[in-house]
Amino acid sequence: MLEARNLRKEFGELRATDDVSLAFGETPGEMVFIVGPNGAGKTTLVNLLTGLFEPDRGSVVVHTEENGTTVEEDITGMAPEDRVEAGLVRSFQIVHVFEEMTVRENVRTAALSRYDKTLSMRTLDDGHAEVEGDVDDLLARFRLEDIADEVAETLPHGDRKLLDVAMAFALDPRYLLLDEPTSGVATREKEYVIETIVEASDAEEVTTVTIEHDMDLVKNYADRLVVLHEGRVFREGDPDLLENDPELRQVLLGVDE
Numbered sequence: 001m002l003e004a005r006n007l008r009k010e011f012g013e014l015r016a017t018d019d020v021s022l023a024f025g026e027t028p029g030e031m032v033f034i035v036g037p038n039g040a041g042k043t044t045l046v047n048l049l050t051g052l053f054e055p056d057r058g059s060v061v062v063h064t065e066e067n068g069t070t071v072e073e074d075i076t077g078m079a080p081e082d083r084v085e086a087g088l089v090r091s092f093q094i095v096h097v098f099e100e101m102t103v104r105e106n107v108r109t110a111a112l113s114r115y116d117k118t119l120s121m122r123t124l125d126d127g128h129a130e131v132e133g134d135v136d137d138l139l140a141r142f143r144l145e146d147i148a149d150e151v152a153e154t155l156p157h158g159d160r161k162l163l164d165v166a167m168a169f170a171l172d173p174r175y176l177l178l179d180e181p182t183s184g185v186a187t188r189e190k191e192y193v194i195e196t197i198v199e200a201s202d203a204e205e206v207t208t209v210t211i212e213h214d215m216d217l218v219k220n221y222a223d224r225l226v227v228l229h230e231g232r233v234f235r236e237g238d239p240d241l242l243e244n245d246p247e248l249r250q251v252l253l254g255v256d257e
Ligand SMILES: Nc1ncnc2c1ncn2[C@@H]1O[C@H](COP(=O)(O)OP(=O)(O)OP(=O)(O)O)[C@@H](O)[C@H]1O
Pocket: 011, 014, 016, 036, 037, 038, 039, 040, 041, 042, 043, 044, 045
């Protein structure tokens, strides 16, 4: 489980995150969506969880099962790259791929970065087969097999996004944080992108925390919903809240009921 405890982040006078306490992954593999109006503090929260920002108050804690007991690790001061080893991986709103490489080369590069500490010349042959096996699995999981030899920059945005998330998956996350994975993706491709991510996360029991503006996607795919408003948790719970809570609808959609 990944836990935010009383997180606060200020930019000058502005409190972008204010006393936010949340837990992700109490049910392993759950899909949590973070929603809220512009400026609510969604990206700031993800930046605090992944270590891009340091909180002014509060902490980030990872709970792990070891020999049947739960061990708590405070990762608040840990650098983002070290958090990857603690199982926390993120993908940004803007796709980060190697544009001139093929899809397969991109996924292989990400997979190798996980192995680079353990591969030596002596084990290269064994390691090679293992890496290529992982690459094939990831290509299949993210429905990228048929375009594995295409160059990344030539792909439609939906496939580029899936490649980006496949590369995040190559780092073997337990918690995957996604900042608007469907931003810039054509409407007809959005469901396909989210559905592929949901299937991959379910299969690997990866807990996914996703910022999303498209409420239809949230309704269809969220196991749980977190609504941020003015830096605070405004609501948390079942995605049905989107239908049944007039105050929430007002905050999100500006709809007066
Ligand atoms: N690095 C920064 N320096 C100063 N202010 C910032 C910084 N990052 C965010 N903010 C401010 O903090 C508030 C929350 O921003 P944040 O990007 O977290 O909101 P958001 O909910 O992700 O918004 P959006 O949906 O528009 O992406 C905003 O008022 C924003 O202007």
